Amino acid sequence: MQKYVYWSALFFFLLIRPLIAQTISGKFTISGYVRETGSQEALIGVNVYLPGTTIGTTTNTYGFYSLTLPARDSVRLAYSFVGYETVGYSLSLRANQTQNVSLTPGRALSEVEVKAETSGEKVSESVRMSTIDIPVAQIKKIPAFLGEKDVLKVLQLMPGVQKGSEGQTGIYVRGGGPDQNLIILDDAVVYNASHLFGFFSVFNGDAIKSVELIKGGFPARYGGRLSSVIDLNMKDGNREKLHGEGGIGLIASRLTLEGPLTKNKKGSFLVSGRRTYLDIIAAPLINAQTKGQTQAGYYFYDLNAKANYDFSPTNKIYLSGYFGRDKFYAHDNTQNNDTGLGWGNATATLRWNHLFNQKLFANLSLIFSNYKFQISAVEKSTLSTDTYSLLYNSGIRDFTLKYDVDYYPTPQHSVKVGLQNTYHRFTPSAIVLQNAGISQAVDNVNTIDVLESGIYAEDTWRPSNRLRLNAGLRLSYFHQADVNYFKPEPRLSAAYTLKPDLSLKASYAIMNQYVHLLSNTGIGLPTDLWVPSTDRVKPQQSQQVAIGIAKDFTTGGAFAKGLALTVEGYYKSMNNIINYKEGASFLLLNDPSSANNVRWEDNVTAGRGWSYGAEVLLQKKIGQFSGWAGYTLSWTQWQFAELNGGQPYYPRYDRRHDVSLVGVYELNKKITLSAVWVYGTGNALTVPVGRFDTYRAGNTLVYGGSPGIVQTYFNNPRTADDYGTQKNSFCAEPYHRFDVGVQFHKQKKHHERTWEFSVYNLYDRRNPFFYRLESVEATATQPARTALFRYSVFPVVPAVSYNFKF
Numbered sequence: 001m002q003k004y005v006y007w008s009a010l011f012f013f014l015l016i017r018p019l020i021a022q023t024i025s026g027k028f029t030i031s032g033y034v035r036e037t038g039s040q041e042a043l044i045g046v047n048v049y050l051p052g053t054t055i056g057t058t059t060n061t062y063g064f065y066s067l068t069l070p071a072r073d074s075v076r077l078a079y080s081f082v083g084y085e086t087v088g089y090s091l092s093l094r095a096n097q098t099q100n101v102s103l104t105p106g107r108a109l110s111e112v113e114v115k116a117e118t119s120g121e122k123v124s125e126s127v128r129m130s131t132i133d134i135p136v137a138q139i140k141k142i143p144a145f146l147g148e149k150d151v152l153k154v155l156q157l158m159p160g161v162q163k164g165s166e167g168q169t170g171i172y173v174r175g176g177g178p179d180q181n182l183i184i185l186d187d188a189v190v191y192n193a194s195h196l197f198g199f200f201s202v203f204n205g206d207a208i209k210s211v212e213l214i215k216g217g218f219p220a221r222y223g224g225r226l227s228s229v230i231d232l233n234m235k236d237g238n239r240e241k242l243h244g245e246g247g248i249g250l251i252a253s254r255l256t257l258e259g260p261l262t263k264n265k266k267g268s269f270l271v272s273g274r275r276t277y278l279d280i281i282a283a284p285l286i287n288a289q290t291k292g293q294t295q296a297g298y299y300f301y302d303l304n305a306k307a308n309y310d311f312s313p314t315n316k317i318y319l320s321g322y323f324g325r326d327k328f329y330a331h332d333n334t335q336n337n338d339t340g341l342g343w344g345n346a347t348a349t350l351r352w353n354h355l356f357n358q359k360l361f362a363n364l365s366l367i368f369s370n371y372k373f374q375i376s377a378v379e380k381s382t383l384s385t386d387t388y389s390l391l392y393n394s395g396i397r398d399f400t401l402k403y404d405v406d407y408y409p410t411p412q413h414s415v416k417v418g419l420q421n422t423y424h425r426f427t428p429s430a431i432v433l434q435n436a437g438i439s440q441a442v443d444n445v446n447t448i449d450v451l452e453s454g455i456y457a458e459d460t461w462r463p464s465n466r467l468r469l470n471a472g473l474r475l476s477y478f479h480q481a482d483v484n485y486f487k488p489e490p491r492l493s494a495a496y497t498l499k500p501d502l503s504l505k506a507s508y509a510i511m512n513q514y515v516h517l518l519s520n521t522g523i524g525l526p527t528d529l530w531v532p533s534t535d536r537v538k539p540q541q542s543q544q545v546a547i548g549i550a551k552d553f554t555t556g557g558a559f560a561k562g563l564a565l566t567v568e569g570y571y572k573s574m575n576n577i578i579n580y581k582e583g584a585s586f587l588l589l590n591d592p593s594s595a596n597n598v599r600w601e602d603n604v605t606a607g608r609g610w611s612y613g614a615e616v617l618l619q620k621k622i623g624q625f626s627g628w629a630g631y632t633l634s635w636t637q638w639q640f641a642e643l644n645g646g647q648p649y650y651p652r653y654d655r656r657h658d659v660s661l662v663g664v665y666e667l668n669k670k671i672t673l674s675a676v677w678v679y680g681t682g683n684a685l686t687v688p689v690g691r692f693d694t695y696r697a698g699n700t701l702v703y704g705g706s707p708g709i710v711q712t713y714f715n716n717p718r719t720a721d722d723y724g725t726q727k728n729s730f731c732a733e734p735y736h737r738f739d740v741g742v743q744f745h746k747q748k749k750h751h752e753r754t755w756e757f758s759v760y761n762l763y764d765r766r767n768p769f770f771y772r773l774e775s776v777e778a779t780a781t782q783p784a785r786t787a788l789f790r791y792s793v794f795p796v797v798p799a800v801s802y803n804f805k806f
Contacts, residue, residue, distance in 0.1 A: 027410075030097045031066040031358040034059050034079060037104040039258075040239035040265065044210050045133070046081040046103070051088070054125070054465050055411045061233060062316070062353055064361050066408035069093060079103060082135050082621045096358055098313075122552040123564045127460055127468040127495045129505040130216030130546055130568060132158050135621055136208055141664045143674050143741030143758040145199070145794075147249045147801035151211050152193060152201040155230065157660040157678065159615035159630035160215050160570075162653050170198055172653040173215050174544070174572055175611025175636035176227025179517030179530075183230045186306070186320045188347035191371035191396055191530060195300040195326055196276075202324045202345060206245055206256040207272035207304035209235040216546045216570055217493040217507030220458040220472025221404065221416055226511045226542040226574060234306050234320055237268030247803040252276040267309035275301040296330035314355040321348040343373035359408045367400035371530070394529045395427035396515075414460040416472075422452045424515070428529045428600060450480040450532045452514050458491065466497040478514040483535045487512045501552040505568075506545075513540040516578050518604065529600070536601045538576045546570040566617045574609040581605050581642055607640030609651070627663040634658070644727040650684035652728060657681045672743040682732030687788060688773040732768045733790065737761040751806035760797040769793040 034046045042063030049056025050069075059065045069075060075093045080086040084103040091097055132155075139154050152171060156163040162172040170178050183190045185203070193201050214222065214229040222229045235258065242259035254274035261267035279297035302324030310316045325344030331337070348368040355361055375392040404418035426448040458472025474489040493507040516537065519528040533539045548568030553560045581603055613634030620626045636654040639647070659679040666672055741758035761767075768790045778784040 027068050027070055028093050028096050029066055029068045029358040029408075030075075030077065030091065030093070030099055031064070031408075032098050032100040033063045034065065034081075034101045034103060035063060036084075037102040038238075038240055039243070040102075040268070041209065041236050043081055043084075043103060044233060046079055048077060048079055051076060051078050054462070057408065057411070057414060060361065060406055062361075062363070064353075064355070064406070066359050066361070066406075068359065068408065068410050083137055098358070122501065123550040123566055124497070124501050124503040124552045125468075125495075126550075127470045127493050127505075128214075128217055128219070129493060129495070129507050129548055129550070129566070130160070130570070131212065131214050132617070132619075133210065133212045136205060136211065138621065138626060138664060139211075140205055141672055141674050141741075141743065142662060143676055143739040143760070145760050145799075146251055146797065147756060147758055147799035148200055148252060149205040150201050151203045151205060151208060151232070152230075155211075155213050157628075157630065157662055157676065158213065159617050159632040159658070159660075160568075160613075160634075161213070161228075162632075162655045162658060162680070170194075170653075171228065171230070173213075173228035174570060174613070175609060175634070175651075175654070176542075176572075176574070177517065177519075177577075177651075177653075179515070179519075179528075180225050180227035180513060180540070181230060182222065182225035182228065183232075185232045185322055185347060186234050186318075186349045187351065187365050187400075187402060188322070188349050188367050188369045189398060190322070190345055190347065191369070192343060192345060192373070195302070195324070196278075196298075200300075202302050202322070203232060204254055204256075204272050204274050204302060204304060206247075206254060207234050207270065207306075209233045216509065216544050216568075216572075217470075217505075218491055218509045218511060219416075219470060219493075220456040220474040220489070220491045221418060223420075223454045223456070223474050223476055223489060223511065224452065224513060224515075226513050226540055227572075234304055234322075235270050236308050236318070237270035237306060239265045239268040243806070245803070245805040247801055249801040250799055251278055251281075261307065261309060267307065269307045270305065272304040273301070274303075275299065294330065294332055296328075298326075298328045300324070300326040316353040318349070318351040318353075320351075322346070338376075338378050340376045341374070344371075346370045361406040363404050365400070365402040365404075367398070367402060369396075369398040369400070371396050393427055395425075396530045397425045397427075399423045412462045415458070417457045419455040420453065424448075424450045424452060424532060426450070426530060426532055428518075428531050448480070448532055450478065450514075452479075453477040468495045469493070476512050476514075478533060478539060480532055480534060483533070485512075485514065485533065485539055487539070487541070495550070501554060503550050504548075505550055506547045508545050509543075511542045511544070513542075516540065518578070518580065518600065531600055534601060537578060537604065537606065540574065540576045540578075542572055542574045544570060544572040562622050563618060563620050566619075567614070569612075569614045571612040572610065574611075576606050577609050577638065578604045578606050579638075579640060579643060605640050605642040607638055607643070609636065609638040611636040624666045625663065628660075629662075630658075630660045632658040649727045649729075652683050652685065654684050654728075655681050670745050672745070674741045674743075676739040677736070679736040680734065682734050682768065684728040685730045685732055685771065686728050687730045687771045730771075732771070735767045737765050737767065738763055751804055753805075754803040756799075756801050756803065758799050760799065761794055762796065764796045766790070766792040766795070 034043045035041060036043055043059060044061055044063065046059040046065070047056060048058065048065045048067060057065055057067050072093050074090055076088055076090050078086060078088040079101050081103055084105050087101065087103060089099060089101070091099065134154060139151060140149050142154055144150055144153065155161055155171060160174050163170055171181050172178065173181060183193050190202065193203065195202055210233045212231045214231070218229065237258040239260050242257070244255070244257045246255035247253065252274055254272070256270065256272035258268065258270040261269055276299050279299040283297055302322065304322050306318070306320035308316065308318040323346050326342060328341040330339045350366045352364045353361070373394040375390065377390040400420060400422040402418065402420040404416065407415040409415065454474055454476045456472060456474040458470060461469045461471065463469065470493040472491040474491065476487050476489060478485040489510045489512060491509045495503045495505045497503045514533045516531050516533070517528050518531060546568055548566060551565040553563040555561065611634060613632060616631045617628060619628040634655065636651055637648045638651050657680065661677045664672065664674045739758065739760050740762055741756060744755045746753055770791050772789055772791065773786055774789050776785050776787050
């Protein structure tokens with residue numbers, strides 16, 4: 001470990017040392033920050049360029065840009081961004097210049113207006129592929145389940161992304177599981193991004209400034225997951241004046257406040273909260289339904305907070321955090337049984353920006369992330385005097401130190417280098433005790449401490465007007481007990497311009513993942529357990545190659561202008577993925593002293609997987625009509641030596657065809673119409689193929705006459721399902737639905753209000769949620785039989801919400 005730290009530090013020093021050299025004869029640098037007019041919110045990804053040329057750059061996460069150009073008497077720079085008016089400035093470039101710029105949403109700045117062909121970077125000009133960003137303003141206009149705007153559910157509508165079950169926010173990208181997505185909020189990892197068992201995500205749209213999904217061609221600065229990166233940034237807060245917005249919906253309400261910290265407008269704050277009132281609504285209904293025998297409730301809340309301050313033009317500090325929790329509780333007054341369930345995330349990020357000079361930008365981050373899940377239950381047997389207690393925990397706590405440097409030597413090069421060290425603490429346990437207190441076992445559960453590190457360098461390079469490259473290398477390291485893993489991760493993306501507005505793209509990336517999610521369901525429930533790699537369970541690794549084309553449409557009228565088309569094909573292989581063995585779980589039975597003697601590695605098996613397919617996305621981000629059409633054709637297979645007889649099988653979230661159509665139409669300033677239609681091939685499931693009776697005879701459990709080992713407790717005869725020998729051999733019925741929404745806006749004297757009416761699943765499609773075998777009684781024409789029944793969750797679901805801004 002000491003050798004690794006030494007060589008990492010030396011490698012990092014050698015990387016950044018040449019970055020300090022600044023002088024390039026006959027060239028000068030224009031740099032600055034791009035912010036939003038009226039709030040001074042830093043804008044990410046603004047395109048800064050010389051009109052009529054291919055020379056340009058984009059702003060980083062903090063709104064900073066730098067562009068070095070040959071000396072000249074006059075240079076014209078344009079600044080463009082989706083949803084904002086393109087502006088430009090003329091400058092004399094005989095010395096280094098600082099040019100801070102403000103962009104105005106929706107209004108022209110006539111004195112500096114530039115007639116540009118686009119309002120943002122063209123997809124055909126970007127070297128990156130398999131990357132999607134969606135304007136948050138557009139997300140808020142898309143109809144949503146029960147009116148709750150949800151970033152993750154919108155990402156599910158993108159090609160290459162499948163969802164889990166009906167209504168859930170699970171993300172499955174190019175054949176990867178829910179644990180293979182790196183979800184980061186202001187640099188902090190969010191390990192479980194779901195509320196209400198996955199029906200909503202933890203991200204409050206009112207507090208989010210930007211969201212980006214990366215499915216392949218990963219830049220070297222990202223690591224630790226195999227399938228995707230979902231990078232979210234919170235708003236910084238309004239530096240000009242106090243501003244607020246919120247909403248009242250059917251199940252939850254929210255409120256966001258932001259404003260300046262000081263009168264000199266050098267800092268700002270943001271506080272955003274949301275809470276459901278399901279517990280308040282459901283309590284009297286449950287009490288009436290059970291005649292007072294059961295008390296139960298469920299609620300969730302989340303809180304986002306952020307503050308920033310500029311100490312000087314070269315030093316800025318940011319402090320942000322997220323806190324959220326879900327809680328379910330139930331008490332049976334007749335049996336005196338108690339059940340409690342809760343999970344939540346807490347993150348905190350402290351960041352310091354330092355501008356060494358106009359070409360060298362650095363950021364130091366101190367990051368804390370903590371995820372906890374717990375089930376507790378006490379149940380008395382109705383057949384004996386036994387009392388059973390259960391405590392199920394899953395926790396992971398991170399402390400991270402991260403340092404990144406952006407260097408802009410010339411318009412042809414944009415260099416990023418950095419390092420990251422994360423100290424993980426895992427606390428996985430699931431204990432069932434008979435006639436013993438849970439407290440006897442809690443202290444026996446060991447924590448697992450590990451170190452995960454990475455160091456990277458990447459360069460976005462334009463060797464010619466037609467060719468653009470992003471080449472990088474990430475070195476990752478993992479230490480746990482006496483186990484050390486050190487793995488290189490090369491990355492390469494390339495874009496070649498075939499003709500104006502049309503380019504050919506390709507990418508290759510190796511990714512390593514040192515944490516695993518143990519799941520019996522495969523749908524990303526909070527009951528899943530996070531565990532690290534060990535001497536027996538190796539890190540997961542993927543290799544992905546992709547190739548595609550990107551086309552921008554700049555002519556053809558108001559409808560066609562602004563359209564962008566991407567077509568991509570990919571192949572991804574995955575090694576050392578893990579799954580539970582047949583019939584295994586992570587429950588430790590009866591003896592608290594043995595809780596640590598049973599290693600979770602004994603219950604899992606390692607295997608491999610592969611996924612390939614093609615994706616098409618036609619997207620329009622701006623204009624009176626906006627939206628996208630997406631299509632995915634894909635195949636995903638897994639293979640484990642100890643599952644399915646060692647034969648390959650399709651995992652649950654394999655989906656052959658997936659279609660999404662999303663449209664938003666601004667009828668006028670007062671009315672916005674929106675609609676979504678989705679279609680997907682049914683999931684691959686394991687369903688019963690038959691039934692047989694079981695009964696207990698002495699100390700054996702008899703399955704239709706064959707004795708077996710007793711694994712649970714009951715005395716009465718029961719019916720058991722036969723699942724056959726082939727895993728996930730049943731294909732569920734196709735999934736499809738149609739959602740519509742309408743928003744009515746009105747500007748009041750002191751605020752703006754919006755009424756929104758939406759309908760989820762307008763034509764009442766009964767999509768499958770799960771299948772179950774049931775006995776059907778005999779009729780006059782049919783004998784008694786066992787049939788497979790489909791169960792659905794959501795029929796037509798109307799919703800109404802009231803939103804306001806002031």
